[in-house]
Amino acid sequence: MLSGRTTQRHGTDGHSRRTVLRVGALVTLAGTGTALTGCDLFDGQPAPDPAPDPLAPLLSGALDLADRYAAAVAAAPELAGRLDPIAEAHRAHAAELARVIGTTPSGRPSGSPSGPPAGTPAQLLADLRTAEQQGRDAAVRACTEAPTERAALLGSIAAARATHLEALR
């Protein structure tokens, strides 16, 4: 009985393997001809990642802005009193955006600036104004296009960035 079962199992396994091989050959053939059909049915790839959240760029943008302010303070410590609260606000925005997206704000944008920026305090402030204005425009767009449950948070972020521009004047 025991050996019989073993034989049967071998037989089943062998059949499965052959089936897999045949399917594999079919996929290969289909792949060379009509790629789309082959992929849809048999390619066995993991499901593609879900589309990124539309707020993902705003999240990375908030972290990038926080970094820019921190770098400006590192280059011109006398600006700390003005800039530190704004950097803190951007980090708070990132934390809230991460919460509604359902991720963690730890990911760093690949293009974030490295090393302290050069320039006089006036130039540093001018560069921050440019970045903040772009961030404000992005937040306004995001608020206008957002579903109901995200509109208030994005409105506060857009308004905060407008006040940052005022504080940089």
Added chain:
Amino acid sequence: MSEELAAALRAEYAAIWAYGPIGVRLRGAAVDAARQAEAAHRSRRDALVLQLAAGGGTVPTGQAGYALPFPVTDQASALRLAVEIEERTGAYWRAALPVTTGAERSRVLAALTDCAVRATRWRRTAGMTPVTVAFPGRPG
């Protein structure tokens, strides 16, 4: 008619009224700033009255007077009230964001933003730091 927009209109009536006692306690450039702030609130009020009337229903009206949250006796207390008025009014506009879409939401956001920027200017005039808050209009 949206209850949130009606509440924003009532907040605008109160803000316009409050700039009366605020203005008489200010000096110098702050007087002009208060006049401009009051004019901006009147513009928002007028636009809201038209919008709500076009939507049908009863449009809220302003009161003859309002209770101040604290006595306004000098420039410092006047500036403190100006900050508070802008913060409170902004909160009503923020609450109207979720009940609006498209161009209407853009106007509501512009109103919230104007309140937040004026609050920042008043904090600077008053010497308050920091001059910004992280989430303008958010309760608590």
